Amino acid sequence: MNTKTTQHQGTLLIVDDIQANINVLSESLKMAGFKVLIAKNGKRAIQKAEYAHPDLILLDVMMPEMDGFEACRILKSQQSTQDIPIIFLTAMTDTVDKVKGFQLGAADYITKPIQYEEVLARVNAHLNLYQLQQQLERRNMQLDAFARTVAHDLKNPLNTVIGYADELVEICSEEALLDDDLMSQLHSVAQAGHKMEDIINALLLLARTSKAEEVEMQPLDMSDILVQVQQRLTYAINGCQAKISFPDTFPTAKGYAPWVEEIWANYISNGLKYGGVPPCLDLGAEVQKDGMIRFWVVDNGQGLSPEAQAQLFTPFTRLHQERAEGHGLGLSIVQQIVERLNGKVGVGSQVGLGSTFYFTLPVADA
Numbered sequence: 337m338n339t340k341t342t343q344h345q346g347t348l349l350i351v352d353d354i355q356a357n358i359n360v361l362s363e364s365l366k367m368a369g370f371k372v373l374i375a376k377n378g379k380r381a382i383q384k385a386e387y388a389h390p391d392l393i394l395l396d397v398m399m400p401e402m403d404g405f406e407a408c409r410i411l412k413s414q415q416s417t418q419d420i421p422i423i424f425l426t427a428m429t430d431t432v433d434k435v436k437g438f439q440l441g442a443a444d445y446i447t448k449p450i451q452y453e454e455v456l457a458r459v460n461a462h463l464n465l466y467q468l469q470q471q472l473e474r475r476n477m478q479l480d481a482f483a484r485t486v487a488h489d490l491k492n493p494l495n496t497v498i499g500y501a502d503e504l505v506e507i508c509s510e511e512a513l514l515d516d517d518l519m520s521q522l523h524s525v526a527q528a529g530h531k532m533e534d535i536i537n538a539l540l541l542l543a544r545t546s547k548a549e550e551v552e553m554q555p556l557d558m559s560d561i562l563v564q565v566q567q568r569l570t571y572a573i574n575g576c577q578a579k580i581s582f583p584d585t586f587p588t589a590k591g592y593a594p595w596v597e598e599i600w601a602n603y604i605s606n607g608l609k610y611g612g613v614p615p616c617l618d619l620g621a622e623v624q625k626d627g628m629i630r631f632w633v634v635d636n637g638q639g640l641s642p643e644a645q646a647q648l649f650t651p652f653t654r655l656h657q658e659r660a661e662g663h664g665l666g667l668s669i670v671q672q673i674v675e676r677l678n679g680k681v682g683v684g685s686q687v688g689l690g691s692t693f694y695f696t697l698p699v700a701d702a
Contacts, residue, residue: 345369346391346463351381351407352425353399357450361394364452365459378402382410385417392463394446394455397426397433405440412441421462425450487536494532501526502571530571534605541598541669551592553677555700558586558631561593562619565600572608580604582619589621589629589697595673596697602666603633603693610691612636623699628679632694640685648683670695 348370352358355376362372373388375381379402385393393411397404404424411417421443426433434445443462446455505526508514514522562582566573573580589596600619607617618634640648649671671681674695685691 345460347371347373347388348459349373349375349381349384349388349390349393351375351378351393351399351404352396353377354396357396357425361450361452361455364455368456370459378404378407378410381407382414382417385411385420386414389416390420391466392459393420393422394459395422395424395442397424397428397437405436408437408440408442419466421466423458423462487540490536491533494529494536498526498529498533501529527575551595551676553590553592553698555588556591556593556596556697558589558596558621559584561597562600564597565604568601569604569608572605576608576613576615578608578611578615578617580617580619583621586621586631587623587629588700589631590700591677591679591697595677599670599673599695600633602670603695606666606693607633607635607637610635610637612690624696627699628696629699630694630696632692634690634692636690639687639689640683640691641687645683645685649681 345368348365350358350361350365350372352361353376358374358376362374365372373384373390375384377399381393381395384390395404395408399407404426408422408424411420411422418441422441423444423446424437424442425446425448427448428434437445444458446458501522505522508519508522559582566580572578604617604619608615611617612635616636619632620634621629621631623629649667667681674681674697678698679696681693681695683691683693
């Protein structure tokens with residue numbers, strides 16, 4: 337077997353309390369081109385992984401003081417080391433032990449007595465997979481950064497277009513400066529600007545929620561949030577002469593106010609587009625037995641078939657295209673936000689009887 341190589345294949349950390357095992361394994365892997373680090377116990381392995389950040393860890397299960405399972409749990413709980421692939425080295429063949437290792441985040445198992453060819457094959461396979469994942473993450477980060485930059489750069493000129501278009505609509509409507517055809521075209525320009533703004537805001541929100549760390553959950557003033565949403569949607573509400581009703585008070589839920597505002601904005605916008613003529617939306621809430629609060633928007637639209645309901649929260653899916661041009665992002669973003677806030681989304685509908693869109697949030701602590 338030819339193991340000679342001049343190319344550095346990566347850095348491996350071998351963790352084993354038996355020197356003979358370390359010697360055999362480290363020499364073989366060095367001959368294959370790997371840089372090899374050694375640790376003889378779990379505590380030392382954690383320290384070395386933190387400052388050296390190896391490409392992969394070969395971790396013995398049975399060690400004194402701290403076994404491999406505990407070391408793996410700690411490594412996977414730390415942000416600096418949680419992405420490093422871990423392959424367990426063990427003489428145990430019990431399925432329960434293997435499942436435990438996978439549950440802790442291990443990538444693979446190698447059963448003792450160790451066969452060098454198997455070790456090399458598994459190490460190379462997991463290193464290649466890890467490198468592909470890293471490349472994908474870097475490309476996604478670059479794509480996200482590009483999308484955010486483009487979206488931000490588009491917002492300022494688009495806001496100028498929208499502002500002038502809305503102002504022209506108002507002036508021309510009051511003073512009857514244009515005939516009906518030209519007035520209709522001007523309305524179309526203003527509506528197109530607002531639709532473009534919705535798409536940009538949706539993309540920016542999707543980027544923020546997908547990359548955001550855990551947010552602080554706080555008690556919500558839902559009535560105040562809905563006032564903010566109505567102010568945002570004034571143009572659309574007035575444009576279709578919609579009627580929106582909701583109670584003076586809501587049960588207090590726990591969540592993150594900026595995201596919950598986006599949930600309501602998406603649900604209400606949906607109701608304005610696909611409700612009746614004019615749209616009539618009824619908002620409400622109730623406390624459930626499971627400690628969650630169910631919030632809803634009931635519309636007076638055409639209702640949805642079971643097949644249509646199954647597609648609603650799929651990104652870029654559009655329904656009722658003859659009624660309103662949708663960008664297909666809103667409901668998928670709602671689902672992502674609500675799940676980040678430990679809730680669920682859903683819809684109940686019958687053809688001809690309208691639809692009820694709902695989401696749940698935890699009850700705020702008393």
